[in-house]
Amino acid sequence: MERAGVRPMTTVQQADELIQAQVRNYGTERVPFELAVGRVLAEDLTADRDMPAFNRVTMDGIAISYNDFKNGAREFHIAGTQAAGEPPIDIDANGQCVEIMTGAVMPQSVDTVIRYEDVEMNGSTALILVDQIEQGQNLHLRGRDRKQGDVVATKGTLITPALINTIASVGKTEVLVNKQPRVVIISSGDELVEVNETPSPWQIRRSNSYTLKAVLQQYGLTADMRHIPDEPQQTRESIGHCLENYDVILLSGGVSMGKFDYIPRALEELSVAKIIHKVQQRPGKPFWFGASADGVLVFAFPGNPVATFMGAYRYFIPWLQASVGMQTKQPVYAVLSEDFTFKPELQYFLQVQLGYTTEGKLTAKPIAGNGSGDFANLADTDAFMELPLEKTTFKAGEVYRVWLFK
Amino acid sequence: MERAGVRPMTTVQQADELIQAQVRNYGTERVPFELAVGRVLAEDLTADRDMPAFNRVTMDGIAISYNDFKNGAREFHIAGTQAAGEPPIDIDANGQCVEIMTGAVMPQSVDTVIRYEDVEMNGSTALILVDQIEQGQNLHLRGRDRKQGDVVATKGTLITPALINTIASVGKTEVLVNKQPRVVIISSGDELVEVNETPSPWQIRRSNSYTLKAVLQQYGLTADMRHIPDEPQQTRESIGHCLENYDVILLSGGVSMGKFDYIPRALEELSVAKIIHKVQQRPGKPFWFGASADGVLVFAFPGNPVATFMGAYRYFIPWLQASVGMQTKQPVYAVLSEDFTFKPELQYFLQVQLGYTTEGKLTAKPIAGNGSGDFANLADTDAFMELPLEKTTFKAGEVYRVWLFK
Numbered sequence A, B: 001m002e003r004a005g006v007r008p009m010t011t012v013q014q015a016d017e018l019i020q021a022q023v024r025n026y027g028t029e030r031v032p033f034e035l036a037v038g039r040v041l042a043e044d045l046t047a048d049r050d051m052p053a054f055n056r057v058t059m060d061g062i063a064i065s066y067n068d069f070k071n072g073a074r075e076f077h078i079a080g081t082q083a084a085g086e087p088p089i090d091i092d093a094n095g096q097c098v099e100i101m102t103g104a105v106m107p108q109s110v111d112t113v114i115r116y117e118d119v120e121m122n123g124s125t126a127l128i129l130v131d132q133i134e135q136g137q138n139l140h141l142r143g144r145d146r147k148q149g150d151v152v153a154t155k156g157t158l159i160t161p162a163l164i165n166t167i168a169s170v171g172k173t174e175v176l177v178n179k180q181p182r183v184v185i186i187s188s189g190d191e192l193v194e195v196n197e198t199p200s201p202w203q204i205r206r207s208n209s210y211t212l213k214a215v216l217q218q219y220g221l222t223a224d225m226r227h228i229p230d231e232p233q234q235t236r237e238s239i240g241h242c243l244e245n246y247d248v249i250l251l252s253g254g255v256s257m258g259k260f261d262y263i264p265r266a267l268e269e270l271s272v273a274k275i276i277h278k279v280q281q282r283p284g285k286p287f288w289f290g291a292s293a294d295g296v297l298v299f300a301f302p303g304n305p306v307a308t309f310m311g312a313y314r315y316f317i318p319w320l321q322a323s324v325g326m327q328t329k330q331p332v333y334a335v336l337s338e339d340f341t342f343k344p345e346l347q348y349f350l351q352v353q354l355g356y357t358t359e360g361k362l363t364a365k366p367i368a369g370n371g372s373g374d375f376a377n378l379a380d381t382d383a384f385m386e387l388p389l390e391k392t393t394f395k396a397g398e399v400y401r402v403w404l405f406k
Helices: A012-020 A066-070 A161-169 A208-218 A232-245 A262-269 A305-323 B012-020 B066-070 B161-169 B208-218 B232-245 B262-269 B305-323
Strands: A028-032 A061-064 A075-082 A096-100 A112-115 A119-122 A125-128 A151-153 A174-178 A183-188 A224-228 A248-252 A273-277 A288-291 A297-301 A332-336 A347-356 A362-366 A383-387 A399-404 B028-032 B061-064 B075-082 B096-100 B112-115 B119-122 B125-128 B151-153 B174-178 B183-188 B224-228 B248-252 B273-277 B288-291 B297-301 B332-336 B347-356 B362-366 B383-387 B399-404
Touching (some): A012 A273, A012 A305, A151 A161, A161 B208, A183 A208, A208 A224, A208 A305, A224 A232, A232 A262, A332 A383, A347 A399, A362 A399, B012 B288, B012 B305, B061 B066, B061 B075, B183 B208, B208 B224, B208 B248, B208 B305, B232 B262, B305 B383, B332 B347, B332 B383, B347 B399, B362 B383
Parallel strands (some): A183 A224, A332 A362, B183 B248
Antiparallel strands (some): A028 A174, A061 A096, A061 A112, A119 A125, A347 A362, A347 A383, A383 A399, B061 B112, B119 B125, B273 B288, B288 B297
16 A cells, blocks of 8 residues: 655656557558558558559540640531540541540540530530630649559558548558557446446446447447456456456556455456556546556556546557557647636646637637536536646646547 | 539538538437447436435545544544445444445445545554544535436537446436438449459549548448449439438539439439539539439539548538537638648638647648649648638638538
8 A cells, every 4th residue: 555645656747658668569450441440551552553544534525636726726526425434535636526524534636625614516516615725634644643653651641531532542452550459448346337227326337438438439449348346256357367368458446445446456466567556637646557467558547437538538549549550649739718726736637628719729618527526527528638737827828738539 | 504604603601501501300319328429419318316326435545423533533443344336334433433445335424534545554443644634525425416307418419428428327228319311422433443443544443432431430420332334224223212212312423514424314304403513612613412302412522532522521511410410510710831822713622731839729731732633642631721712822820711521
């Protein structure tokens, strides 16, 4: 049992560093490209063809040789029709044109497209109604965006819906991505009953695990869930099983010093070494973090719902993103919109509602709750504002870092 | 066939209003709460019990009667142990204490908890080491956050991971949410082949549909996909089938004036009335929007990938959010970080990379592409900046609205 004041408490900054020192690499795997959004590329993607792969028409209309137009021709005989997806038709462009569709390949003998809006079509002839055209207009030239073999996305890139277009275009039905850790969320304690059960007057329903699962789901990670009753043998077996079958254990509650908290004992018996216990912050001071000899990591958040929620966004998600190879996100800063006072010598994570001004500023409005256990207000907020430890009064207009709930 | 200049083109603002006038209500449905993140509540949620439901201990330690302490008592006989989840033990507090755990119900005869750190435990006695305590400390009193019957989340609230905690706590295994529209994404054209196929030199792979599907997935909506070949009968049948089985049809390409664009004809034959055709914007000018007599909506984005992508975020997603009852999102504004010029009389959607300054500002850096068809750069950007139609030069430091890719 530790006593307050015996040694300086771990700061948030130190906790951050200790956790980042445990960033892992879980290898790579191939996944169907349609399921790859949110994952991180573990290979460079190259263009299998020029992009575009051919001189591609970008307007419906007629294709002519610019020279004919320059030499005064305005009326053209329609020699044929070139649809998208068809091989280029072979015409002698001299005074002739091709009726041509968006997406079609441009036949060799023509070089300029005039859109329907600027043409009068009369049976087999087309009359150009404009006096000014540019050679090569309404064409997307072969290889203009990328050449065959060019890298179109580099290893380490986060796969977004926009990148899906590139991946589909180059024909990668499966992409190599960084593997995610296998994560289990453990709740414990006989005071918890299932959501569909009616708690006795001194029990509550299990809720933190579902919140954690939902947070992870936002980041594309599906975690398993498990509940451990207050019984030493079962606790040990269950934790032991998880240490063998998962890369990360997330605990919410059950790691305090209480007489019936069998989890700290089980972790010790199973040789999970403590790296962090107690961080100079509110909420979430009793946060515990450790690693097994095999490298399985245990993030043990205090049982209060806001502390668990904050710990997930402040500690677990940044670790997860680093471990799947995501580039570090830029920190986000917001302008505090009201004065706020917080006296204890703890780094306070203030629940705020974000706003955007027409001056391009991000603002943060404190939403007062009933202390760290009141998650009912949490749903009205978008972020935690991380208020520096050194200060106790925070003035409207001051700027501090915020941690968005995605 | 419309000709340029015949009538003023629809502006982005007008397009917005015309689309918002078609906001629908698809009714409600019950879903398991674990699958409800991203959905919108169609009912008020109330607390089935006080929150907390009992006087809840928030620290491990001992529980005493404050009066004993006030009267000078520091050493207490440990009369029993109160674990979380167990009924309150019955003790006579006079000079006695209860060893008590976080999450436990507070027995009637005691009123104050002193944490282990401030107590010396010696067999069956506990010695309090501190001189200052507050009556009622380390307790979360029954009903302090909410009373039984209080509304804990109102109809119309977006379900976030934070709200999942509240939902689980009040025992709502299923929640009533607004139904989402049934959406089908249609690609068309013989120039398109599947992602796993090798295109002929004049074909390309189908990619826009997958991007659209991924964009919708970000918003929790799973769309079906369908491809229509360039053939009038099949086009008509396929669109007809979709009009009967879906609420919304999203088209990418196939609605231009081209000779082989059978879709406009099929839409006309199937009595889908045009509401918008062509918007004064780049990319995406040929955007088409209409509604069937039964109210099925058709968003037809131009085939170029950036135009489709922009149209999805600028027109479809705001319509979707309104139609599932989400409160209108606050507009987001950013500071342009470089000068930019755009001459055509079109509202330009500039691809930008967002940044955050330590002054709390959101910045937008233009990422130059090779015109509207170049989606290879799109993956490097986070948002479109909507540049006003009236201006042609945009200076660094000016602030404009941005549309984030989620």
